[in-house]
Amino acid sequence: MTTTAEIISIGDELLYGQTLDTNAHWISHKLDEYNIKVFQRTTIGDDADQILNAFATAAERVDIVLITGGLGPTKDDLTKSLLAEYFGVGMVRHEEVLRDITLLFAKASREVTALNAQQADLPANCQKITNPVGTAPGMWFYENNTVFVAMPGVPYEMKSIMTQGILPKLHEMFSKGVLHHHIIKTIGITESSLSDLIEDWEVNLPNHIKLAYLPTKGQVKLRMTGSGDNLNTLKQEIDALKMAIMPKIAKYVYGFGTDSLEGVIGQLLNNNNLTLATAESCTGGYLAHMITSVPGSSRYFKGSVIAYSNEVKITQLGVSTEDLKQQGAVSEEVAKAMAEGVRKELNADIAIATTGIAGPDGGTAEKPVGTVWIAYSDKHKTLAKKFNFSRDRTFIVHWSALAALNMIRLNVGVK
Amino acid sequence: MTTTAEIISIGDELLYGQTLDTNAHWISHKLDEYNIKVFQRTTIGDDADQILNAFATAAERVDIVLITGGLGPTKDDLTKSLLAEYFGVGMVRHEEVLRDITLLFAKASREVTALNAQQADLPANCQKITNPVGTAPGMWFYENNTVFVAMPGVPYEMKSIMTQGILPKLHEMFSKGVLHHHIIKTIGITESSLSDLIEDWEVNLPNHIKLAYLPTKGQVKLRMTGSGDNLNTLKQEIDALKMAIMPKIAKYVYGFGTDSLEGVIGQLLNNNNLTLATAESCTGGYLAHMITSVPGSSRYFKGSVIAYSNEVKITQLGVSTEDLKQQGAVSEEVAKAMAEGVRKELNADIAIATTGIAGPDGGTAEKPVGTVWIAYSDKHKTLAKKFNFSRDRTFIVHWSALAALNMIRLNVGVK
Numbered sequence: 001m002t003t004t005a006e007i008i009s010i011g012d013e014l015l016y017g018q019t020l021d022t023n024a025h026w027i028s029h030k031l032d033e034y035n036i037k038v039f040q041r042t043t044i045g046d047d048a049d050q051i052l053n054a055f056a057t058a059a060e061r062v063d064i065v066l067i068t069g070g071l072g073p074t075k076d077d078l079t080k081s082l083l084a085e086y087f088g089v090g091m092v093r094h095e096e097v098l099r100d101i102t103l104l105f106a107k108a109s110r111e112v113t114a115l116n117a118q119q120a121d122l123p124a125n126c127q128k129i130t131n132p133v134g135t136a137p138g139m140w141f142y143e144n145n146t147v148f149v150a151m152p153g154v155p156y157e158m159k160s161i162m163t164q165g166i167l168p169k170l171h172e173m174f175s176k177g178v179l180h181h182h183i184i185k186t187i188g189i190t191e192s193s194l195s196d197l198i199e200d201w202e203v204n205l206p207n208h209i210k211l212a213y214l215p216t217k218g219q220v221k222l223r224m225t226g227s228g229d230n231l232n233t234l235k236q237e238i239d240a241l242k243m244a245i246m247p248k249i250a251k252y253v254y255g256f257g258t259d260s261l262e263g264v265i266g267q268l269l270n271n272n273n274l275t276l277a278t279a280e281s282c283t284g285g286y287l288a289h290m291i292t293s294v295p296g297s298s299r300y301f302k303g304s305v306i307a308y309s310n311e312v313k314i315t316q317l318g319v320s321t322e323d324l325k326q327q328g329a330v331s332e333e334v335a336k337a338m339a340e341g342v343r344k345e346l347n348a349d350i351a352i353a354t355t356g357i358a359g360p361d362g363g364t365a366e367k368p369v370g371t372v373w374i375a376y377s378d379k380h381k382t383l384a385k386k387f388n389f390s391r392d393r394t395f396i397v398h399w400s401a402l403a404a405l406n407m408i409r410l411n412v413g414v415k
Numbered sequence: 416m417t418t419t420a421e422i423i424s425i426g427d428e429l430l431y432g433q434t435l436d437t438n439a440h441w442i443s444h445k446l447d448e449y450n451i452k453v454f455q456r457t458t459i460g461d462d463a464d465q466i467l468n469a470f471a472t473a474a475e476r477v478d479i480v481l482i483t484g485g486l487g488p489t490k491d492d493l494t495k496s497l498l499a500e501y502f503g504v505g506m507v508r509h510e511e512v513l514r515d516i517t518l519l520f521a522k523a524s525r526e527v528t529a530l531n532a533q534q535a536d537l538p539a540n541c542q543k544i545t546n547p548v549g550t551a552p553g554m555w556f557y558e559n560n561t562v563f564v565a566m567p568g569v570p571y572e573m574k575s576i577m578t579q580g581i582l583p584k585l586h587e588m589f590s591k592g593v594l595h596h597h598i599i600k601t602i603g604i605t606e607s608s609l610s611d612l613i614e615d616w617e618v619n620l621p622n623h624i625k626l627a628y629l630p631t632k633g634q635v636k637l638r639m640t641g642s643g644d645n646l647n648t649l650k651q652e653i654d655a656l657k658m659a660i661m662p663k664i665a666k667y668v669y670g671f672g673t674d675s676l677e678g679v680i681g682q683l684l685n686n687n688n689l690t691l692a693t694a695e696s697c698t699g700g701y702l703a704h705m706i707t708s709v710p711g712s713s714r715y716f717k718g719s720v721i722a723y724s725n726e727v728k729i730t731q732l733g734v735s736t737e738d739l740k741q742q743g744a745v746s747e748e749v750a751k752a753m754a755e756g757v758r759k760e761l762n763a764d765i766a767i768a769t770t771g772i773a774g775p776d777g778g779t780a781e782k783p784v785g786t787v788w789i790a791y792s793d794k795h796k797t798l799a800k801k802f803n804f805s806r807d808r809t810f811i812v813h814w815s816a817l818a819a820l821n822m823i824r825l826n827v828g829v830k
Contacts, residue, residue, distance in 0.1 A: 029433070039460070
């Protein structure tokens with residue numbers, strides 16, 4: 001039997017379109033990892049009748065009801081009292097919760113008001129789930145064969161409670177045995193090409209190991225989910241399956257699990273004791289932004305010259321006026337000269353350069369919008385590659401930056 | 416009587432947490448502009464029983480049911496046939512839709528298969544709503560006092576159909592008279608401070624003009640919504656109200672309607688025939704990325720030097736080794752030297768520089784994470800301002816870039 005869940009998001013600000021509901025999305029993704037099927041998601045306002053009605057209808061159709069929002073100490077504090085009403089119970093004060101709140105407030109030299117103290121009152125039939133990062137605890141109920149979970153709407157509080165308190169309990173209750181995931185992250189290949197490459201392997205996967213293709217902007221993740229009795233056996237099995245497929249896809253695999261492409265590049269540079277500089281035209285700073293989004297990137301990233309005008313390409317990067325005139329700014333020659341120029345100027349071991357037409361204007365028949373040259377340079381070699389991206393300005397910039405990072409990976413990785 | 420709506424989002428990929436449902440968010444926001452209250456949002460999978468049930472329950476509680484997803488030509492094509500089933504009608508082929516599809520496919524040298532042609536079949540009781548950017552048209556039904564609208568799930572197709580076909584019809588049907596919005600966009604002031612500033616004005620607003628505070632990351636939008644009989648009178652009235660309040664808030668107002676801060680900066684520079692360069696340390700390229708996200712920014716943006724290392728600050732921007740040693744990289748002196756340096760190096764009229772501690776590491780008691788110096792330089796003056804931002808790396812970078820853009824606005828705007 002499939003275990004089913006419904007997610008109820010509560011808050012007028014969601015229905016007004018002021019706040020984007022990323023909570024329901026994140027919870028859906030997590031439950032999918034745990035083999036729990038989200039049957040429905042319901043978003044409602046801060047209205048008592050509507051909330052009570054949502055509790056009742058959800059309990060009729062699913063095994064698990066997950067509620068976010070409405071646990072703050074102010075007027076929104078509707079969820080908690082309505083849960084007590086729904087279950088027909090009173091409130092019980094949890095002294096340890098009050099102690100935590102008092103401690104937290106003392107640090108900020110604030111006094112605990114009666115309103116704040118109410119956060120320590122929970123419905124009598126609920127089990128308190130610790131909130132490691134905030135004052136409103138999560139709540140767990142189990143009545144009439146249905147689990148109810150209530151959590152604050154603040155995303156990082158909800159995620160902490162879910163990860164540390166709720167998901168392990170759900171797994172214990174609804175999964176026979178253990179579950180193990182392994183995520184392989186690829187770049188530079190489409191979902192369908194990847195699927196073609198690993199078709200033979202995929203059809204022979206054992207029944208207890210499922211494969212999911214998870215495409216995001218410009219990348220495809222492969223997720224293996226295995227279920228069984230013994231975690232070690234499962235890990236070994238999935239590891240062996242991974243080893244069997246890696247030779248076919250290694251070229252496209254940049255990492256595993258929670259790895260990010262920019263993080264992997266950083267490790268690669270750190271491990272090889274190499275420094276990096278970039279010269280950007282069409283990416284306009286976005287490539288450097290991706291690189292510097294990694295904490296500690298100042299260890300290997302020296303900086304960048306964003307040469308949005310030809311003048312800057314000439315004066316700061318030493319691109320020749322002749323190349324600009326004869327080949328144009330979007331050309332192999334200029335991309336290479338930019339990479340070599342910035343490597344020398346910024347005294348870096350490795351450099352990458354982008355030049356292209358991000359649009360919407362500036363395209364020609366010969367070089368339409370989306371034409372991008374990316375060059376890589378180190379002390380041994382300089383090379384460039386042409387890309388033809390489609391869609392709009394935002395996508396072209398994003399894909400160009402990904403391709404540039406991937407070019408670092410492919411060239412630094414290979415000796 | 417308040418007009419109410421329910422949004423039904425259909426798609427397994429939503430429930431798996433693969434696709435973030437931005438459609439429901441966007442529709443909520445738009446309906447709010449039209450004084451239509453979203454009562455509930457429901458997300459369900461590609462399952463016939465569940466979809467039919469969602470249609471029926473929604474029709475019981477609201478005036479308008481808006482459905483997205485499940486209108487593609489493949490297996491997902493469930494919504495359309497289920498709507499026909501729900502209303503008990505057959506399908507009718509719309510020849511003009513087929514003609515459009517055939518034309519579109521001819522351009523891409525593709526043949527129209529029987530499956531593709533089915534997109535021209537619509538339930539007999541529906542009114543076709545043109546899809547200006549795709550092959551699946553929108554559908555409008557009015558049965559038993561309830562409006563049903565079905566649209567494709569592809570965001571830009573949905574938005575086109577909504578904006579051009581659906582919202583005007585909804586307005587005509589449910590609003591007595593006309594509606595007029597005016598949005599004032601501010602930066603550099605919090606929601607509560609803004610509210611304090613305009614309190615007297617706000618309490619005296621006439622009943623038919625509503626004010627909404629719409630805070631986004633680092634900015635607050637003020638939206639006036641007026642309803643009445645005559646659009647011109649309404650426009651004049653709202654214009655007069657705006658004029659009455661502007662003197663109090665002008666300093667914080669960077670634009671109106673769909674203006675973006677980076678777009679406004681671009682216009683300001685263009686109008687004054689000025690060029691811009693940036694020198695970035697803690698923003699790591701994000702500031703340049705914001706500036707270059709505006710199409711046509713190459714007209715005024717010369718480029719940037721991202722000086723992530725002290726070495727680059729010295730060699731490329733002429734920052735003095737002494738200042739770096741004595742004041743530290745995050746200081747007024749270094750920020751100013753960076754701005755002046757990049758202005759001269761890149762031969763720009765105006766320059767802006769950022770240097771700060773984005774974290775999570777690198778903070779000290781004296782200069783904690785979030786300490787940021789931003790400098791502005793033109794041929795007449797160089798000045799710098801210190802900011803103390805909180806939260807995490809992503810926020811500090813974002814707020815620093817916004818503050819930098821705002822500093823351009825405040826200094827170029829004032830002669």
